[in-house]
Amino acid sequence: MDALKRLVEHPVTERAILALVVINAVTLGLETSPSVMAAYGGPLRVLDQAILAVFVAEIAARLAVRRLAFFRDPWSVFDFLIVAIALLPATGPLQVLRALRVLRVFRLITLAPSLKRVVGALIGALPGMGSIVLLLSLVIYVFAVMATHLYGPSMPDKFGSLGISIYTLFQLVTLDGWSGEIVRPAMEMHPYAWIFFITFILVTSFTVFNLFIGVVVNAMQAEHEAEQIEKTGRPPVSLDDLMQELKRLRGEVAALKGAAAERSA
Missing domain, CATH: 1.20.120.350 (Voltage-gated potassium channels. Chain C)
Known part of the structure; x- marks a missing residue:
C-alpha cells in the first residue's frame, strides 16, 4: 500500500x-x-x-x-x-x-494548482456576486418599467412590454448594438432619449460590472492568503505591515540617536 x-x-x-x-x-x-x-x-x-x-x-x-x-x-x-x-x-x-x-x-x-486557485476564488466570490446580480436585476427592472412607459408606445418592438424592455436593456448591458439598434432609433422619435440610455449604461456596464471585478479580485487575494497560511503557517506580509514596521524601526533609530547624543553631551 x-x-x-x-x-x-x-x-x-x-x-x-x-x-x-x-x-x-x-x-x-x-x-x-x-x-x-x-x-x-x-x-x-x-x-x-x-x-x-x-x-x-x-x-x-x-x-x-x-x-x-x-x-x-x-x-x-x-x-x-x-x-x-x-x-x-x-x-x-x-x-x-x-x-x-x-x-x-x-x-x-x-x-493544475493555478487553475484550482482560480476556481476556488470564483467559488468563494459566489456570495458576493449573488448580491451584485440582485442589485443589477433591481436596476434593470426599475429602468425597464420607466422605458416601457416612456418608449413603449413609439417602439413596441423594443419596449412594448415589461418583458421586452428587460430583454432590450439586458442587450444594452452587454453593449451589443446599443447605439445603432436601440439608442439612435429611439433618438429619432425622442431626441433626449440618450440621457436615459447613457445613464443606464453608466450605472450597469461600467459601475456594477466593476463591482464584479472587485469581488473576484478580493476572492483571489483571500485564496492566495489562505494558500500562504497553509504553506508557511503565517499570512503573507502586506504593504501596510511593511510600512508600520518601517515606522517602528525609524522610531527606534531616532531613540538610539537621542540616547547617543545625551551620552556624548
Whole structure:
C-alpha cells in the first residue's frame, strides 16, 4: 500500500495524467470532424478508450490509498464524477451522453494548482456576486418599467412590454448594438432619449460590472492568503505591515540617536 501511495502521489504520475488529459482533449476535438473520423476513426476510438482506462485505474488507486478520505476532498469527488460519467453507456437513448465525455477536460482544473486557485476564488466570490446580480436585476427592472412607459408606445418592438424592455436593456448591458439598434432609433422619435440610455449604461456596464471585478479580485487575494497560511503557517506580509514596521524601526533609530547624543553631551 505504501508503494501504491508513493506511485499515486509521485510528481511524475501527476504530470503523466495531466499529459493524458491534454491528449484526450485533442482527440475529443478531432472526433467532431467527419473527415478525420473517416480516416483515423478506429485509432482515435482505441486511444480514447485506453486513456479512459488509465483514468479509471488512477481513480481506483486513489480510492485504495485514501479510502473514505477520498470522498472528503471535493476535488477528488469532482474527478470521480467526471470519470464515472464517461463510463456510462452511450448507445440508444443515452447517445447524448457521448457529448459529456468532453467533461474529462475539466480534470485539468484538479491537476493544475493555478487553475484550482482560480476556481476556488470564483467559488468563494459566489456570495458576493449573488448580491451584485440582485442589485443589477433591481436596476434593470426599475429602468425597464420607466422605458416601457416612456418608449413603449413609439417602439413596441423594443419596449412594448415589461418583458421586452428587460430583454432590450439586458442587450444594452452587454453593449451589443446599443447605439445603432436601440439608442439612435429611439433618438429619432425622442431626441433626449440618450440621457436615459447613457445613464443606464453608466450605472450597469461600467459601475456594477466593476463591482464584479472587485469581488473576484478580493476572492483571489483571500485564496492566495489562505494558500500562504497553509504553506508557511503565517499570512503573507502586506504593504501596510511593511510600512508600520518601517515606522517602528525609524522610531527606534531616532531613540538610539537621542540616547547617543545625551551620552556624548
